[in-house]
Amino acid sequence: MLRSHNCGELREDHVGQEVTLSGWVQKIRDKGGLMWVDLRDRYGITQLTFEEGRTKAEAIETARKLGREFVIQVKGKVVERYAKNDKIPTGSIEIDVEELTILNAAKTPPFVIEDETDGGEDLRMKYRYLDLRRGTVRRKLELRSQLAIAVRNYLSNQQFVEVETPVLIKSTPEGARDFVVPSRINPGEFYALPQSPQTFKQLLMVSGFDRYFQIVKCFRDEDLRADRQPEFTQIDCEMSFVDRDDVLDTFEGMTRHLFSSIKEVELGQFPRMSYADAMSKYGSDKPDVRFGMEFVELNDVAQNKGFNVFDQAELVVGICAKGCAEYTRKQLDALTDFVKRPQIGAKGLVYVKCNADGTFKSSVDKFYTQENLAEWAQKAGAEAGDLMLVLSGNTNSTRKQMNELRLHMGSELGLRNPNEFKPLWVVDFPLLEWDEETQRFHAMHHPFTSPLKEDIKKLDTDPGSVRANAYDLVINGVEIGGGSIRIHDKATQQLMFKHLGFSDEEAKAQFGFLMDAFEFGAPPHGGIAFGFDRLCAMFGGSETIRDYIAFPKNTSGRDVMIDSPSEVADEQLVELGLRLR
């Protein structure tokens, strides 16, 4: 190797040894007769010294040519440092340089290669290979690698087999839009890139693999939002002969293991909450339960007192913000502005201050007596010093608005500690959701999700109320994983496709192979998929998954570094039997 040691491993024990190091020039200090160079690699930084009179003139001459980010090799002796630096592990030694070779020169980088950089997002993405050189960024990807191997070892030890499913599969109209790949050998035909290996993992259960997993790239051709990538990675899992609790227990175990072994955080038992409860208590199917501030329905105490807005509302719902009775006019106005933002869409916000003296001050004092407000406070568990915030309107949208307000208050009050992790299973999701645009039901999870046995009979009479045997893992208000017990018999699968508006022919053309498979001895099975990018972001304490992807695409789906997508040669289109419109 072009080094005997890396830049992070030399200590006082090595003093006196002749070593060879290679790396990048991080910093140069030239004090005339004395010169220091910080040499950096992935493993650390080691200080090199050059002294006129003692160091060979040739080496000093070369050193004077160095610039930041030059790649160099040095040979020299490890010596004890006069002024020790206890901030870095190599801080008690330095290298008394004997030979210096420039392995590669470097132009001045377009931004500073430090943990804190002056480079804007666009510039850093164009020069992503330099952005990745920064320790903060590189460590995120090292964490990702570490997480992946921990997942693999855990699942392998639990007898899960990792099976690679194909990337070139078949396009289906269900779900998000597929990326397609024209076939040259079969002109006019296309493969699709998988949105998930769903049907393949189910076939593996039919094959008797019993426990399958895969850390796998998936693809969705959707309009991109800030934190959505056209290609993303899942931890995809499936098990046979299980019911819901077996799946939850298994992956709760995995999640606990990951937090414990990688973050030294002990998560304890994960609570389980129905979708219905999550919606009524938090207005969200992914509640952040690091803090309480649960919803309190106030219809019975707030309606029929002459306040028209509440009287006409389907739902009157409040939260109690502890210790916020002292909020100023300005602060309350800011909260009202917050809920009235177009993306939240509330019409207004009612507040009730629970004063220290036991009285109440509200924005609806005109309609409610002190006794009325005391009733509200009692329902909400609000005490002297607390602030109640109340919204009203139709149930679904009011809950959504209150969810936003609750999260906002949680942040404002410092209740969403990024170093605290509160997991939660949300279960019993609706099977179907009505799509106004297409005027038909869509599968909320996917068409292979099993309805709860006791609800199947309602499929014909009240399909919207049928619950699925589906579950999500939520941590700190972020959906980390989701799955379901699957349908494993042809009749139920056909029924499901019927309710999703598939004709028999369509169902057969798209998923005939799966329904055929169900006739040859399919075991009961279920599984889960984790968003691996998001899991990494959560472990790393970051909000954005892009930081955890080595070469992400921008919101136009472009890789600005390699300038992709790009045009292809005409001959290539001819070969594929295609022309541009």
Added chain:
Amino acid sequence: MLRSHNCGELREDHVGQEVTLSGWVQKIRDKGGLMWVDLRDRYGITQLTFEEGRTKAEAIETARKLGREFVIQVKGKVVERYAKNDKIPTGSIEIDVEELTILNAAKTPPFVIEDETDGGEDLRMKYRYLDLRRGTVRRKLELRSQLAIAVRNYLSNQQFVEVETPVLIKSTPEGARDFVVPSRINPGEFYALPQSPQTFKQLLMVSGFDRYFQIVKCFRDEDLRADRQPEFTQIDCEMSFVDRDDVLDTFEGMTRHLFSSIKEVELGQFPRMSYADAMSKYGSDKPDVRFGMEFVELNDVAQNKGFNVFDQAELVVGICAKGCAEYTRKQLDALTDFVKRPQIGAKGLVYVKCNADGTFKSSVDKFYTQENLAEWAQKAGAEAGDLMLVLSGNTNSTRKQMNELRLHMGSELGLRNPNEFKPLWVVDFPLLEWDEETQRFHAMHHPFTSPLKEDIKKLDTDPGSVRANAYDLVINGVEIGGGSIRIHDKATQQLMFKHLGFSDEEAKAQFGFLMDAFEFGAPPHGGIAFGFDRLCAMFGGSETIRDYIAFPKNTSGRDVMIDSPSEVADEQLVELGLRLR
């Protein structure tokens, strides 16, 4: 879970326990009053017993409805078996069934689900999920999973970081044909699927990742041959601050570890051989060195003796087949027919028998004296009882022919033991190879491969003779991996592109980002990629990689199980800005 134990774990220790098992019906034997069912899952087979009078009538009635591959659940007591079966680990117990539930019925499978099946290739591919149910097939994929995790743990322990590189990248004209993916958001533009993550892993070296690996899907839109898949998997690796021997040592270590830990085979030191030597000794850049039978060049002893065929040949080359002097006329004719096959293409075959009495008998006795033939024999190390086989013609094609003949003889003589593993590094490949069709040089490895330093000066004068710092790992005549030390400076990379016929503009448009990166401090680096499908096949002792791929495509690139590729809806093409020709 729908079971308390799996079908492979019950032993005499469990006798007396109440258990619940789930699985597939493998076999039913009904002897009237007594009935046995073999219950199978991934972990093994357990025998169930039903006895009239003792077993509940209901369970017996249900049992009579069972057929092969039904999925059932049984509850019962573990009892010691009267007639023990020592061929299976559960052979000393059976389950005295108390309750039997059919979890799913099964139609009769289209072929027998046993290690040996009656299903033809096409049928098994259409019902791949049933083919995978056979133990022999499933175990191949279990081996693959085991190998992958062993590779990951080994490399992680050596400080390699697994980084996921993008699947949606940029199309480049170099190398094989890309699969392309039309971009909807950027109409008229296309992504390409990677043939390998080559440029990305090099950028990671520029980023200072120091040691990278990835087990990754790669794609090539080539006409398919029997053992080539449009999507395949590589173990892709790259290291910084290394020279060739560092890379070879590292991956020799990995390979030895895999063989030792998974196959309990100790490989010892891997010999290293130049490409030139491999070609002259074996006529192949991937010689099978499980046996000798090296080429012996006979020009100096066989030419100018009046045999026109040899006199006009560029090369006269022989091999010595030990102990084959007794070959019959028929056997020799068969060898001649073998080398004259169109795919081999020799004009004829000369033989020399070294008789037990010290005389020689050859097919060219007319031209050569006994003394002449004794000289040949001496050169070839042929002794009494041996057979020499000689071919002649132009050097390249004669070597190829002799390579085929050597392998054929090796097989015929039982010298290619599938349980013996002989690795070999082949090094110093040519940098460029001349392509008659396009009348230009192509990179033999790829355009990022570094020429040997001492040969760079010949790039302008004699490019065909320039050697690359490239290497292949060959085991038993199969190329398992290949790599090179890369170019890491812009000037050399530009020179290389020039010799490959790129204009400056083309080079910049396609690989500008890489050459830019080389200007910001690129370390010397090199790497290797292993064909993971092939490595699995070698470990499993199989000739074909398809067995080691869960859902392979056929030679028309079709997945006949899901019927892909397929047509897509017109609206989808409109969205992509495409129309069919």
